[in-house]
Amino acid sequence: MSRKQSGCSAVGSAPGLGPGGRPFESGHPDFFYLYTFVPEIILNKIMKKYNFNAGPSKLPKEVMEAVSKACIEFDGCGLSLMEMSHRAKNFQPVLDEAIALFKELLNIPEGYSVLFLGGGASLEFCMIPYNFLENKAAYINTGVWAKKAMAEAKLFGECVEVASSADFNYTYIPKHYTVPADADYFHITTNNTIYGTEIRRDLDSPVPLIADMSSDIFSRPINVSKYAMIYGGAQKNLAMAGVTFIIVKDEALGKVSRAIPTMLDYRTHIKGGSMFNTPPTVPIYCALQTLRWIKKNGGVAEMERRAIEKADLLYGEIDRNKMFRTTVQDTEDRSRMNVCFVMNEGYEDLEAEFMTFATERGMVGIKGHRSVGGFRASLYNAVELEDVQALVACMQEFEAQH
Numbered sequence: 001m002s003r004k005q006s007g008c009s010a011v012g013s014a015p016g017l018g019p020g021g022r023p024f025e026s027g028h029p030d031f032f033y034l035y036t037f038v039p040e041i042i043l044n045k046i047m048k049k050y051n052f053n054a055g056p057s058k059l060p061k062e063v064m065e066a067v068s069k070a071c072i073e074f075d076g077c078g079l080s081l082m083e084m085s086h087r088a089k090n091f092q093p094v095l096d097e098a099i100a101l102f103k104e105l106l107n108i109p110e111g112y113s114v115l116f117l118g119g120g121a122s123l124e125f126c127m128i129p130y131n132f133l134e135n136k137a138a139y140i141n142t143g144v145w146a147k148k149a150m151a152e153a154k155l156f157g158e159c160v161e162v163a164s165s166a167d168f169n170y171t172y173i174p175k176h177y178t179v180p181a182d183a184d185y186f187h188i189t190t191n192n193t194i195y196g197t198e199i200r201r202d203l204d205s206p207v208p209l210i211a212d213m214s215s216d217i218f219s220r221p222i223n224v225s226k227y228a229m230i231y232g233g234a235q236k237n238l239a240m241a242g243v244t245f246i247i248v249k250d251e252a253l254g255k256v257s258r259a260i261p262t263m264l265d266y267r268t269h270i271k272g273g274s275m276f277n278t279p280p281t282v283p284i285y286c287a288l289q290t291l292r293w294i295k296k297n298g299g300v301a302e303m304e305r306r307a308i309e310k311a312d313l314l315y316g317e318i319d320r321n322k323m324f325r326t327t328v329q330d331t332e333d334r335s336r337m338n339v340c341f342v343m344n345e346g347y348e349d350l351e352a353e354f355m356t357f358a359t360e361r362g363m364v365g366i367k368g369h370r371s372v373g374g375f376r377a378s379l380y381n382a383v384e385l386e387d388v389q390a391l392v393a394c395m396q397e398f399e400a401q402h
């Protein structure tokens with residue numbers, strides 16, 4: 001019996017379970033079928049889901065297909081990417097192409113290095129002061145992630161909070177503040193994933209500018225030359241979870257007097273070409289596929305056009321629909337990546353009902369963060385206009401029923 005024929009029994013069972021409800025074991029002949037073809041069936045036919053997760057989040061289907069294939073067999077070499085050495089001669093081209101595409105798509109000037117490391121954006125909160133903070137650093141407090149970054153900086157020196165939007169639960173971006181001219185760097189979070197606020201321009205800064213772009217990288221063209229460093233977790237606009245991207249200006253490093261542990265020193269990873277230790281190979285391969293997808297789809301300028309189109313559609317509906325309101329009033333501050341909204345006055349009691357209503361129509365991941373409440377639809381690059389149209393239709397249907 002072929003694998004496909006023998007696997008027919010799996011289709012009628014719950015995914016992950018074999019006949020009789022027992023889980024498949026990896027040696028079972030149906031295992032290959034289940035994990036190769038069933039995900040394809042689920043992705044394509046069985047469940048139409050609209051994925052608005054905040055991260056990890058929706059990825060282009062062709063990216064997931066390429067990664068799935070590489071996890072079965074990579075590059076025709078008879079091994080899975082998961083079981084190969086990162087020093088194998090066919091992995092280096094993956095890393096090289098990912099770095100080259102990063103530089104090309106973001107128009108990164110000479111003198112910057114691109115790194116792919118582990119540890120998440122949260123490790124960068126600590127590596128940044130380790131590598132850059134000699135006396136004093138300036139931070140703008142736009143929410144939880146900025147606060148976490150500041151908490152790490154305080155372990156290394158003076159941390160000046162130049163402005164904060166805590167007074168209105170981070171629902172706006174502070175505009176009027178002065179960055180101390182003697183700060184070693186100024187840290188910003190360009191997109192505040194939890195609150196749906198975004199700094200959509202490249203700020204001028206009197207001192208080296210460092211930006212957490214975890215949730216808006218590749219959503220617009222950026223002027224990299226204005227930054228000493230840009231970093232983020234990949235699990236929103238770039239890849240599956242497990243890899244952190246770093247764009248760092250080489251000459252901004254080496255200015256602190258403290259000793260830096262080897263693994264926490266950016267120069268180690270520049271020197272080692274992101275291979276000082278074992279890098280997260282599958283997430284890097286995933287990032288490469290997304291970078292190819294962005295290039296094929298018109299680059300960051302086109303990603304920005306799509307982001308504007310999707311965000312305008314959803315904010316437009318929230319503003320129009322009597323049952324909802326956004327939490328971010330100033331249109332200039334509204335994130336194109338994470339759209340936060342709550343039930344309008346008089347309809348607060350219907351929050352749970354709308355959540356159930358939307359879930360029944362295939363909406364996934366729209367529950368707002370617990371510190372904001374209500375709803376949050378994340379519209380990262382892979383989210384299609386059609387997904388947003390479905391959410392808008394769902395909101396209109398709910399309105400029509402009340």
Ligand SMILES: Cc1ncc(COP(=O)(O)O)c(C=O)c1O
Nearest residue numbers: 120121122145191193214215233
């Ligand atoms: C803006 C921002 N910064 C940092 C983080 C933390 O990232 P990680 O989980 O990769 O440490 C997140 C996670 O959602 C985020 O949205």
